[in-house]
Amino acid sequence: MDGDSRIPILRMGRLLLVTIQVDMHDRMAVALQEDLTGQIVRTGATGVLIDISALDLVDSFIGRMLADIAAMARVLDAATVVVGMRPAVAITLVELGLSLEGVQTALNVERGMALLPSVATEPDADEGEDEDDGPVSEADAAPAR
Amino acid sequence: MSGDEVALSSDEDVVRARHVTRRLAVEAGLRLVDQTKLVTAVSELARNTVIHGGGGVLTAGLVHDGPRTGVRVTCQDEGPGIADLDRAFQDGYTTGNGLGLGFGGARRLVHDFDVRTAPGQGTTITVVRWG
Amino acid sequence: MTTPTPSPADALLSAVLLEDSAVLLTAWAAALDRQFAGARDVADAERECGRLLTAVGRELRADPAIPPRGSTRWEPLRDVLVELSRDCAQAGLSPSETATLVFLLKQPLFDRLRERAAESAGGAEGLTDALWAATTFVDELGLESFDAYLRSREDIIRRQQDELLELSTPVVKLWTGILAVPLIGTLDSARTQVVMESLLEKIIETDAPMAIIDITGVPTVDTLVAQHLLKTVAAARLMGADCIISGIRPQIAQTIVHLGLDLSDVTTKASLADALRVALDRSGYEVRKIGRPA
Numbered sequence: 001m002d003g004d005s006r007i008p009i010l011r012m013g014r015l016l017l018v019t020i021q022v023d024m025h026d027r028m029a030v031a032l033q034e035d036l037t038g039q040i041v042r043t044g045a046t047g048v049l050i051d052i053s054a055l056d057l058v059d060s061f062i063g064r065m066l067a068d069i070a071a072m073a074r075v076l077d078a079a080t081v082v083v084g085m086r087p088a089v090a091i092t093l094v095e096l097g098l099s100l101e102g103v104q105t106a107l108n109v110e111r112g113m114a115l116l117p118s119v120a121t122e123p124d125a126d127e128g129e130d131e132d133d134g135p136v137s138e139a140d141a142a143p144a145r
Numbered sequence: 146m147s148g149d150e151v152a153l154s155s156d157e158d159v160v161r162a163r164h165v166t167r168r169l170a171v172e173a174g175l176r177l178v179d180q181t182k183l184v185t186a187v188s189e190l191a192r193n194t195v196i197h198g199g200g201g202v203l204t205a206g207l208v209h210d211g212p213r214t215g216v217r218v219t220c221q222d223e224g225p226g227i228a229d230l231d232r233a234f235q236d237g238y239t240t241g242n243g244l245g246l247g248f249g250g251a252r253r254l255v256h257d258f259d260v261r262t263a264p265g266q267g268t269t270i271t272v273v274r275w276g
Numbered sequence: 277m278t279t280p281t282p283s284p285a286d287a288l289l290s291a292v293l294l295e296d297s298a299v300l301l302t303a304w305a306a307a308l309d310r311q312f313a314g315a316r317d318v319a320d321a322e323r324e325c326g327r328l329l330t331a332v333g334r335e336l337r338a339d340p341a342i343p344p345r346g347s348t349r350w351e352p353l354r355d356v357l358v359e360l361s362r363d364c365a366q367a368g369l370s371p372s373e374t375a376t377l378v379f380l381l382k383q384p385l386f387d388r389l390r391e392r393a394a395e396s397a398g399g400a401e402g403l404t405d406a407l408w409a410a411t412t413f414v415d416e417l418g419l420e421s422f423d424a425y426l427r428s429r430e431d432i433i434r435r436q437q438d439e440l441l442e443l444s445t446p447v448v449k450l451w452t453g454i455l456a457v458p459l460i461g462t463l464d465s466a467r468t469q470v471v472m473e474s475l476l477e478k479i480i481e482t483d484a485p486m487a488i489i490d491i492t493g494v495p496t497v498d499t500l501v502a503q504h505l506l507k508t509v510a511a512a513r514l515m516g517a518d519c520i521i522s523g524i525r526p527q528i529a530q531t532i533v534h535l536g537l538d539l540s541d542v543t544t545k546a547s548l549a550d551a552l553r554v555a556l557d558r559s560g561y562e563v564r565k566i567g568r569p570a
Binding site for chain 1: 155156157159160163164167177178180181182184185188189192249250251253254
Binding site: 082083084085086087089090091093094095099100105106107108111112 | 472473476477479480483484485507510511512513514515516517
């Protein structure tokens with residue numbers, strides 16, 4: 001719960017994997033959103049997997065953050081899958097009135113990966129290593145799916 | 146009712162409010178789904194207190210009614226108050242940077258929901274979820 | 277029946293209950309054996325009788341006035357009576373038999389009161405009052421045990437209802453990754469909620485991304501139940517699982533339309549078989565007959 005701690009983002013080829021394991025406060029959620037969009041652009045990622053199986057609560061703020069990440073990623077031509085939401089959390093979100101429209105979901109990381117077929121299988125070797133900071137044009141060429 | 150108190154002035158306090166509520170919900174013997182609903186509602190209300198109420202205090206404790214045990218949480222602030230309560234409950238209504246689910250949504254997650262507010266008089270919201 | 281500051285009658289009754297408790301218990305147990313011996317096993321209940329006399333003694337030592345029912349001093353007695361009636365229920369005694377068991381304390385108590393009165397000079401005049409106080413006291417104990425018995429029976433019924441609820445909503449695996457809940461009978465809000473939760477738990481447990489909710493056996497649904505079903509589908513989707521609702525009867529279809537519920541996001545099928553076909557299809561399975569040139 002350290003004020004400046006950030007959620008780590010793991011990169012696997014063209015996939016970004018985020019495992020949220022702490023009860024995030026709002027600034028942390030906002031920081032994650034910024035970090036992720038930055039990383040998508042920097043790495044030319046085409047898929048984002050967010051594992052929330054450790055979260056025992058998703059309130060409207062975190063829910064909105066997830067929906068926003070998915071929407072922003074879409075604009076940047078990356079697909080987002082939120083995986084591992086617990087039953088009690090899902091029931092509560094529905095009751096709260098949040099349906100996370102436009103967010104793909106899966107039961108676990110493995111099934112989530114399967115929803116992003118072009119990603120984990122063939123990481124584009126040269127482009128993968130390319131630490132280009134500017135807007136990545138390869139991302140435009142990527143949608144070979 | 147014995148009271149746990151959490152000062153609400155920052156993001157971290159909202160997280161603390163969730164933890165205090167969760168602990169009480171477990172103590173009251175609430176089922177997991179009921180715990181989650183209550184803690185989520187409190188998260189919404191505590192955030193509201195921080196953002197719109199300019200900070201405040203959360204008090205939480207167990208309540209008993211015959212064989213039933215529940216958790217009661219109160220969020221109190223000295224902020225500007227709410228002028229139009231009906232509108233504040235409507236889904237989609239918001240004055241801050243929320244989705245507008247905070248109030249109406251939180252009400253659906255608890256059994257009792259009581260608001261005391263007036264313009265300039267601050268806001269006190271008390272919620273109870275029974276086991 | 278109220279006994280304010282220790283009257284001579286109360287003092288006499290108190291003295292008997294306090295000082296002669298061993299004699300009372302022996303005589304009480306003997307009376308129990310005469311009444312129930314052979315028919316019921318009242319050994320546990322007898323032990324509670326001893327605890328009851330001990331609890332009564334504890335209260336009277338602190339204050340010789342007989343504690344009236346409902347007072348704070350009565351509470352320890354009530355707690356023992358709750359245990360007593362539970363033991364009686366387990367031994368197969370009826371509520372009235374349980375009360376009778378408590379009433380059997382009267383005879384030994386009266387005997388001892390009479391003996392005490394005879395021992396002390398001029399004790400006879402307080403005797404009538406003391407007998408009255410004793411009968412009132414024992415009556416209250418008996419009635420409390422009767423109430424406790426009924427309360428515990430209600431608890432048992434409630435628990436059995438809960439168990440029945442679990443039993444009546446089995447989540448079954450139809451195929452790898454495909455679950456089904458065949459719902460039968462009237463759905464109320466509580467039961468629907470139980471179904472909802474156990475289905476979602478099972479989805480995680482078995483890693484099943486497809487679930488079929490079959491309501492062929494459900495005659496009718498009300499608004500609340502229909503909404504619960506839709507919420508289940510929405511919650512499953514958030515978790516990454518697809519739900520299909522099958523077996524919607526015409527009446528239920530009408531209800532749904534009349535209630536203005538939106539089912540456009542939900543896959544619905546007429547029969548469980550149709551739903552299974554869709555589920556298999558979506559899971560990447562193909563179903564065809566063999567033994568015939570394809």
